[in-house]
Amino acid sequence: MNEHTKSIASLTDRLPNQHKKLLSVYITFCVFLIAELIMDPLILKSYSRMWPLSLQFAPLMLCAMSQGCIMLVGGINLSLGASLSLATTIAAVTMFEGAGGTVGGIVATLVSGMAIGLVMGTVVTFGRLPDIIVTLAFSYIWNGAALLVLSKPGGHIPSAYSGFLQSQGVVPFAIIMILLLLVFWKIIKNTRLGINIYAIGGNAKASFESGIHVRLTKILAYIISGLFMSGAALVLVGQTGCGDPTIGNAYGTKSIAAAILGGFSFSGGIGQMKGAVLGAFIYIAIENVLFFSGFSSFYQYIIQGAILIAAIGLKVVSYYRRGGEGA
Amino acid sequence: MRKITRKWFGSMMAVCLAASSLAACGGSSGGAASTTAAQAETTTAAQAATTAAESKAEEEPKSDSKEGGYKIGWSTIYLTPSWMQETSGLMDACIEKYKADGVISEYSIANADGDTSAQISQIENMIAEGYDAIILDAGSSDALNQVVEKATSQGVVVVNFDSLVTTDKVTCRIGTSDAEYGRLCAQWLVDTLGGKGNIIVFSGPAGVAVSDGRESGAMEILEQNPDINIITTLHSEYNSAPAMEVLNPVLDANEVDGICALGGSLASASLTAVLDKGLDMIPICGENYNGFLRQWSDLVDDGFESFAVCQPNWLGVLAVEQSIRILNGEDYDQDVVVPIPAIDNNNLSEFVPNDYSDDWYPIADITEDQIQKYLTPGA
Structure with a gap:
């Protein structure tokens, strides 16, 4: 081993363990951050471009966090898109003009998000059914429920609320919201619940035998996931000004891709919330860079898919080469 | 440990390389001017050269066509269904005509592929890119209202056709009833x-x-x-x-x-x-x-x-024509309701047999007279 690799090895050894695990995500993030800045130089010229951009990135970031939460306990949530649509319709029918009406609507949306998580988590754990089947089934239920609440785009979002989300302050509200939720997660992660979530994702049987309440932990993970999802719905309704029973559909698969890009693993127990946020950034930055590059949209799909495979594939390769200890 | 780290680092570098090579490729074609812009410039330059040779005025037509060209984008919720492909083809032909005349300098299509929130982002991007006009086939009647209002408040012309938005702040809506x-x-x-x-x-x-x-x-x-x-x-x-x-x-x-x-x-x-x-x-x-x-x-x-x-495919062509009229400062109606063309036993033979596939929507081309009739205010 020569001097150069030695110095890099000592550099990576000095990094805190959790950052080391995310190093690949950091590098991809930096590359796409630079690419995004080159392709959309307006960001550097005008700070006000931050607001539409934050609204563009925030819903997927929150969805990736929501998806990440389920992936940590070894599951996958195929109903995320449908439940997101449902949450936007709930927000649009529960919000009313005035501070009280707006806050009431926000609370109602967050509570329904958590209720959605509670219902699915309960069925998964007590029904002893695989997450993939249960969430697939629930995607139909949430879809139907969304159409029952609003059969077509509509409802009412107070203009003061969307104005607040889009108003130009010091830092976009959507970014503050994500930071707050990251802090919230950080606190949870260091409690017994957080440790249990990582533990049951890693090995549910061993966790059970060592006295962890596996079922309760899993249900709580689903509830937290629902909370993140409803946060995404609140950003979306602020951006669109209405509830839409189909708007969430695209987020289902995107959230899985973003979580994987951000370092989560299908096998559970691996991944960090800040990785999910970065993964979502990378995912949308790929789309944006391709948009600004002016390629025909059909080529954009092909290139986008190729980049996703490259980025995720290399991460997986590095994971197996290290004998599967942490990605 | 050291060996592992080296391999791991190697993989990271590969990710980095793959990604940066893409960024570089995007950067070289994009950066200051996007691919379409570059192509458009070549076309207009060639056009200018021809005109210059004919009129023997060296510089003027060149700068004129570059200054006056509009940057127009089409944001559509779908592009793959055959109806959209047909519409896109008709619009392309119309755009090419205006590009040749130097009226349009740049044209691009953003396909949201059924994702309304992606369509919002694409419209935001078009506003940021300084498009003069956005032609819109909407994915949601209500969810796009805010971004459309934002575009028009910033002086971007938004001409909506086929699937319509409900906001009154849209520049123009062209559709059938x-x-x-x-x-x-x-x-x-x-x-x-x-x-x-x-x-x-x-x-x-x-x-x-x-x-x-x-x-x-x-x-x-x-x-x-x-x-x-x-x-x-x-x-x-x-x-x-x-x-x-x-x-x-x-x-x-x-x-x-x-x-x-x-x-x-x-x-x-x-x-x-x-x-x-x-x-x-x-x-x-x-x-x-x-x-x-x-x-x-x-x-x-x-x-x-x-x-x-028939839901006429040439609604897209009307949208292009209308954007240019509005950008040129001509009068227009905010809502254009186009009469629905129909086929019955008498004129069926004008449409079949044809060489198109079963999922095509045969329709008579729009004439210059029809364009005038539908788009002239008060018609």
């Missing part, structure tokens, strides 16, 4: 049956703006004709297989004199069901879906009568 679609179909069926008979009204999914509009238009006409007896009103998604499923039991149980099908696939399914059961030919109205037109044309000699309305 769903109720008119229903009225035309129902009126034809009433006339063909001589104002008397047992019919089925076959509509699209309930709770969807398009099918509700068509159905209420049809009902308006049918209710004026007391001798027309509506056996039942059926709802199905716009797809042949589920349509046949709901229609078959009704056809089995009743004497049916005509079917008021309010959609191409519904009409196609109705005709197939009638043929399968070996029933007498009854009048069925439909849409200009090529597969249906072919079935119809084959059955003309058996006495099959039909009537096909």
Whole structure:
């Protein structure tokens, strides 16, 4: 081993363990951050471009966090898109003009998000059914429920609320919201619940035998996931000004891709919330860079898919080469 | 440990390389000017050179065409269905014409592929990129209102066609009336049956703006004709297989004199069901879906009568023409409702046979006169 690799090895050894695990995500993030800045130089010229951009990135970031939460306990949530649509319709029918009406609507949306998580988590754990089947089934239920609440785009979002989300302050509200939720997660992660979530994702049987309440932990993970999802719905309704029973559909698969890009693993127990946020950034930055590059949209799909495979594939390769200890 | 780290680092570098090579490739074609802009510049430069050679004025036409060219984007919710492909082709031809004249310097298409929130982002990006006009085929009647309002408040012209938004702040809307679609179909069926008979009204999914509009238009006409007896009103998604499923039991149980099908696939399914059961030919109205037109044309000699309305693909062309008019400062109407073209037994032979596939929507080209007529204010 020569001097150069030695110095890099000592550099990576000095990094805190959790950052080391995310190093690949950091590098991809930096590359796409630079690419995004080159392709959309307006960001550097005008700070006000931050607001539409934050609204563009925030819903997927929150969805990736929501998806990440389920992936940590070894599951996958195929109903995320449908439940997101449902949450936007709930927000649009529960919000009313005035501070009280707006806050009431926000609370109602967050509570329904958590209720959605509670219902699915309960069925998964007590029904002893695989997450993939249960969430697939629930995607139909949430879809139907969304159409029952609003059969077509509509409802009412107070203009003061969307104005607040889009108003130009010091830092976009959507970014503050994500930071707050990251802090919230950080606190949870260091409690017994957080440790249990990582533990049951890693090995549910061993966790059970060592006295962890596996079922309760899993249900709580689903509830937290629902909370993140409803946060995404609140950003979306602020951006669109209405509830839409189909708007969430695209987020289902995107959230899985973003979580994987951000370092989560299908096998559970691996991944960090800040990785999910970065993964979502990378995912949308790929789309944006391709948009600004002016390629025909059909080529954009092909290139986008190729980049996703490259980025995720290399991460997986590095994971197996290290004998599967942490990605 | 060291060996592991080296391999790991190598993989990271590979990710980095793959990603940065893409960024570089994007950067070289994009950066200051995007690919389309570069192409447009070459075209206009070549054009300018020709004009320069002809007029023998070296510099002027070049700078003129570069200064005056508009940057126009089309944001569409879908691009892959055949109706959209056809629309896109017609728009391209129109755009090429204006590019050659130097009126349009840059044109790009953003395809949201069914994702409304992606469409919002794409429109945001177009605003940021300084597009002069955005042509819009909307994925949601309400969810795009805010971003459209933002665009127009920043001086971007937004011309919306086909699937329309509800905000009044959109610069212009060009479309057809769903109720008119229903009225035309129902009126034809009433006339063909001589104002008397047992019919089925076959509509699209309930709770969807398009099918509700068509159905209420049809009902308006049918209710004026007391001798027309509506056996039942059926709802199905716009797809042949589920349509046949709901229609078959009704056809089995009743004497049916005509079917008021309010959609191409519904009409196609109705005709197939009638043929399968070996029933007498009854009048069925439909849409200009090529597969249906072919079935119809084959059955003309058996006495099959039909009537096909069209959602014209050249609505996109009107949107391009209208954007340029508005950017040029000409007067315009905010809402342009285009009369619905129709095909009946008399002019069917103008459309079939043709060389297109079954999922094509044959339609007569729009003429210069029609463009003038529809887009002139107060028309």
